Amino acid sequence: MKIKFWGVRGSIATPGPNTVKYGGNTTCIEIRTNDNDLIILDAGTGIHALAQNLLKEMPVQAHIFITHTHWDHIQGLPFFIPIFIPNNQIKIYGGVDPVTNETINRALSVQLQYSFFPIREAQLNARIEYATVKPGVPVNVGSATITPIVLSHPVLNFGYRIDCDGQSAFFTGDYEPQQNIYDPEDDEFTEFQAFVDAKWNEVILAMKDVDALIVDSSYTSEEYASKQGWGHGTYDSGIKLATAANAKKLFFTHHEPTRTDESLDAIYQDLLKNNPAVNCELLLAQEGVEILL
Template sequence: MKIKFWGVRGSIATPGSNTVKYGGNTTCIEIRTDANDLIILDAGTGIHALAQDLLKEMPVKAHIFITHTHWDHIQGLPFFIPIFIPNNHITIYGGIDPVTNETINRALSVQLQYSFFPIREAQLNARIEYVTVTPGVPVKVGSATITPIVLSHPVLNFGYRIDCDGQSVFFTGDYEPQLNIYDPQDDEFAEFQSFVDAKWDEVVLAIKDVDALIVDSSYTTQEYASKQGWGHGTYDSGIKLATAANAKKLFFTHHEPTRSDAHLDEIYQDLLRNNAEVGCELLLAQEGVDISL
């Protein structure tokens, strides 16, 4: 398998001179199997640059897996040029929102309303299909098996494991490890902690022994103290997860939008210095870099 990051920023795109090295586009990851099947994880603003790259290999058959429908993970969909070109086949995967009971087709159709975009959904020329995924139920794309698991975030959020060609990748989407909402002295603490522990074990099992873990690491541990419940992880929580799951490579992504390249470099050097004993390779996700597993 091959991985390429087209968007690594969280919450809002941050173009400019301070984000040239790591990139300022929001989440989008390209996965290619050995048979060249195209799997795309999320459709943030980075998917626009991916679309330009795909123009040289028409017709396009793409499988887009949406972790969740917050803007920074879907706002690139209307700018994914292959949806406007005949003979392309685009399949979009995602869950049913438990609050609205809407399926993943809403992610594109809402954005293509007259008030928000000049082109209507009916004007798309590609063949567009929508597939509803179910937690724990694998989906096949060519020789790849994609397995979704629900992860903690303030909206329905799927992590996806991709197994193919004897290799594996897991992407968390936006993920804050489950916290115990009770104080230790509360009667409910022990029971809720059992739930937290069981969910942790479930997540670790889903990620077990992956070749690459791509994890939401928006905050430092110090920053997280004032951001609990916002739905994002830390560098340390990512390392804890990778260690528990025996991941071989750990990619930190969803870079906080105010972080400059220089700040990310500083954080990365601190991570390497303070985690020399960690058994997996630590890497910062960077736009435009090709990774072969």
């Protein structure tokens, strides 16, 4: 299995001289099986560069798994060049929003409305299909099995586990591990804590023994104190997940948009210094870097 990061930034694209090393594009991850099946996780602005790279291997069959439909994870879809080229086959996977009851096809169609984009959906030349994913129900793409799990975020958000060729990876999308919203003295505390613990165990089981764990780590623990409930994790929560799941490599991603290369370097050095006993390899996700598992 090969993994390549095309976008590792959270919330909004941040091009410029201060984000050259780690990249300024929003979330997009390419996964290739040994048979060269193409799996894409999320369609942030990073998918545009991926599309340019795919032009040399037309026609393509691409399977795009959307974790959730916040802008920074879907805004690159209209700029994914293969959707305009005949003989390409693009399949987009995602959930049914429990609030709006909208399926994943809305992620593209709403962006191709007259007011927002110069090209209509009817003008796309590729064969485009949509598929609804459900928690715990595996999806097969060639030799790969992709298993979704619902993770905590202020909109329906799937984490995806990918198993193929004897390797495994898990991507959280945007994920804030659930906290007990009650104080210990509240009557509801014990019951809600049982729910939190059960969900934690479910998440750890979904990630168990993966070769690569890619987690939302937008904040430091100090920053998280004022951002609880925003739907994002911390570097420490990522390490806690990786340790409990026995992951081999941990990639921190969804870098906070104001985070410069210099500040990310400093955070990374602190992580290595303060976590010498962690058994998994700690890495910052970096745009353009390819990993062979």
